[in-house]
Amino acid sequence: MASAMASIPALKDLQVQVKTRMDKTIEDFRANLLSTRTGRASVHMLDQIKIDYYGTDTQISQVAQVTTPEAQLIVVQPWEISLVGAIEKAIRTSGQGFNPMHDGRIIRVPIPPMTEERRKEAVKHLAGVLEGHKTSMRNIRRDGNEAVKKAAKDKLISADDEKRANEEIQQLTDAQIKVLEEMFKAKEKDVMTV
Template sequence: MAKYDKADIERRMKGAVESLKGDLGGLRTGRANTSLLDPVVVEVYGAMMPLNQIATVSAPEPRMLSVQVWDKSNLTAVEKGIAKANLGLNPMIDGQTLRLPLPDLTEERRKELAKLAGNYAEQAKIAIRNVRRDGMEALKEDEKKKEISEDERKRSEDDVQKLTDKYVAEADAAAQAKEKEILSQ
């Protein structure tokens, strides 16, 4: 078992929250967000490539995404890739650019997305609690090996719990903000 390392525990907990924020960023709200197209891969030059490696994605209007394809010969491949990603978007070709108007979200779809945001937050909190458990086990192991005293172990356990509480609260706040954004459009 590894020795207790507070910095490593904090880094791992922070990583779980950052991952959650990335997941939440990909959830579609009523507003155009370029991260919506992050999962799109396109078959070009005989290989599968992420959209951001063959085009520039922007949000020129609140309810519109624009995809500027660098090589015009890839335009239909990009259109197919976006359709295959099953995002509910219908690309319209405009010269060398694809325009993607965002349809209105139904009330039912908003509730599904809000629930999904809650599930993402729960996964992040589970990851944070797993890091907490690892830290607590490392402290008990260190005490057993007589590397730290019982008082040091208890103080460090309090530190680990404070970190856990801090990052669980961050995860909850991020999810609540996203749920509010989804439901209030």
């Protein structure tokens, strides 16, 4: 797709910036989806849970090996045995309804089947996360449009170029929001499937 913004030197960097920021928003949403609980175990279910590791909030996957040897079980094996208690506590208090157990070296996290209420709660939470990411997309669009407006005001681009650039930013925003919505629908189906 030949872009009017790419052919205008004053807007070339802007197009890359807007697309990069929108792509980062999509990747952040994807990470949120991966960590959302479904009916079966996934190593990503613990991605949003952090522990205090020498004064730094750190993901469990960065201080332990996380595996799913069974469909209903996550196993966490910390690289430092001293972290077992902290990891267990973080998982237990994460609000995801997990009840971890440990033998002093390995933490086992059984994944109970999700109730209908818990599934609906997860979808509702995801819908809120989706709205937050859509708002981020719109804020990126606004920033892009303001940069285009400034370029037009500074006489770096013509009024026609400004109109085309704003249209392109809107098309990109619409396409990226559609991607977010499709990701949400797929995850919603996954969560609601018993």
